[in-house]
Amino acid sequence: MLPLLQAAAAATHPLNGTAAQWLWAVPLLPLLGFVINGALSILPAYHAGPADPALAHDGHDAHADTAHEHAHGDTGGGAPGDDHHEIKRHRFAWLVSIIGPGVLVLAFALSAAIYVAMLGHGGSAIEQPFIQRYFSWMPVGDLRIDAAFQLDQLSMTMTLVVTGVGMLIHLFSVGYMQDDPGYPRYFAYLNLFVFFMLLLVLGGNYPILFIGWEGVGLCSYLLIGFWFSEKANADAGKKAFIVNRIGDFGFLIAMFLMFANMGALDFVGVRAAAGSLEFGGVVVTAICLFLFLGCAGKSAQIPLYVWLPDAMAGPTPVSALIHAATMVTAGVYLIARSNFLFSIAPVAQLVVVLIGALTAIFAASIGLKQWDIKKVLAYSTVSQLGYMFVGVGSGAYVAGIFHLVTHAFFKALLFLGSGSVIFAMHEAYHTTGNHDDAQDMRNMGGLRRSMPITFVLMWIATLAISGIPPFSGFFSKDEILGTLFARAQHSTIAQAHLFGIPGTAWLYVAWVLGLAAAFMTATYMTRMMLYTFHGPNRTGEREREHLHEAPWVMTGPLVILGVLAAVGGWLNLPAFAPLGRVGALEHWLDPVVGASTARVVAGAAETSTSLEYSLVGLAVLIAVGGIALAVARLKPERLVPKREAAPEEGFEKVLVNKYYVDEVYDTAIVRPVVGTSRSLLWRGIDVGLIDGLGVNGSAYFARFVGWVGSQLQSGQLGTYAWVLALGVLVVIGAVTIR
């Protein structure tokens, strides 16, 4: 493989000859892990045991894992383990435990080395991206698409997040999934996901990015439906896949438009061509809106967010890695990557901001009344993604990416913490043979006594997401909201109009929505913590003594993430809090997004320090208020276990049922589409037109013509003679008569 890759990087680039030349190896390492783990997963490699009923009639065939998982159906949908027979560990589980996380450790080390090389060769002074071209992939007419990777400050940041957080979650998975019969399959999918995610962030043009985009979607589908013997899990996977198709349609249209109007699809080429586009013109606005449709699918924004809460059917580390930290942020990355397009399409930016703000408050309000611990986190993720879109949409690309990074830290921590909780709950229920829901917060309570490490770390993450200084989320969320306020006062977006209303008004609305969502965020996160860790324990008398902290391989990554969630804000300190180097991330990303941000800012004056202080004070006040409200109003002592709980009423019922959006979609879209497909497309066009008229019709026609011909063959010589004579007369007549 090595000598085949003729990396034709620009010979004059400062990164040439450094560790950056090994860029191709970063995604290839997880791919290697996928190949090995995938091969192991299809080997018939179980320990045969007398207590395993699945083996009795199934034998050692290559598909034994499927049979195992049928018996393995996990009622909670979240944690490994088996209620019915002795757990069988995979024979090569030890090998998978080395290779699966190992490739990620190597990939992260390599990324770190490349990062160091970038720092050593100019860091943010490297103006041009470092592009490695491997081969010409699609040379069609004017279209020339290379298989190329692009390394710049933005993709470096994303690569570090993907490999770093991914590595920690891989390590956590070793503990969480080790007793699952599908252990190698799990790591194969997870490795494959990281490969595609790296393809996404490193790709040097939109089509390569799109391959990664589709690939992560595939892995998401595979991992949501990892325990596919439960129909609900398989359905959740399908839902995610299908909803994402709608977004991908937008992405494709955007690429077609780009090629048609700019003649290029690589980032450098599009960036150059974007300069000649009309500012705020129809073309660039359409491209940006279609791109955003793709983002709304992948990053779970209104109206395509419905798949993400259902995606919690997958194993919890998957939720942490794919559905919180990395894949769902791909849309944010895409907009930050396409900053040169969005910054000249203010109407599209306005749409992004508004959709983001709406999503933020909408999902946050649903999160207020969810009982499933993972559902709370899922809606929280949707809500936080809304914030990121508010950031990148308002031209604050740095703020958006900053929140992406800090969110990756604290949300991964929250998910892994909830995974640790579910793991403990499941173990306890498993030991006593109880079949209650291990993910319902009404069955938890008081877990701080049995899981102190998880308890402390999850509080750190909760404070971070709520926006309490000095935790990471405070800095990033405050930067988004502060920038949004500044943009509302003066920017190209504020000067644009949407539905006849000036952008300034829209942006102020979005800012208020963002503040309200921040309040709700603090409330629902505190609610989750109170119900899970505080108050009396509701798990059950016999189960209580079996609740215990997860092994070190799971708490270790939690601790690292906890540190990152606490200090992640130092990545990009605001000017008013000079606790270190101010705006490090902003400075770092300047070569990629600086020009676009400056264009959006349109020469606005810096926000005055006093105003900034009051904005920050307001944000902190709101966060503290949200937490205080939750603490004051919610009494974990009064909560009863799930099976004794009374159903909700009034508006609470609407919130518990997620505003009935799924039901509305089902009635308004799914049923009509299925009905039309069934009656018109299937019975009408397929069976009637194609089968009836096309396939069978042509056969009937051929048979009819044959029948007519056969009637001429009467066998009567007299008739033949008559026809012959008449034919001769006709021929003679045709020749002689003119």
Next chain:
Amino acid sequence: MLAEALFFSAVLFVIGVVGVLTRRNAIIVFMCVELMLNAVNLTFIAFAQAYGVAGQVFVFFVMTVAAAEAAVGLAIIIALFRHRQTVDLQNINLLKG
């Protein structure tokens, strides 16, 4: 002289054609075919008077082929009769499609 000969042979030919088209007995149809052949022979002879002997040479060929054809055709008819006990063409339709 030529016109009369051509007229005569045309009459003979039409008689043959009408016989082939209208009669149902295989032998009579066969004889009518012979009649048509000989009408053509007569035409050849008539033209040979005006344009040289090539027409006469042709007549010999036609007579030879007609003789062979008569032998084969009669043999077929006899075989047919042995098989079906009839030479009525309306009853002989084995090649019906």
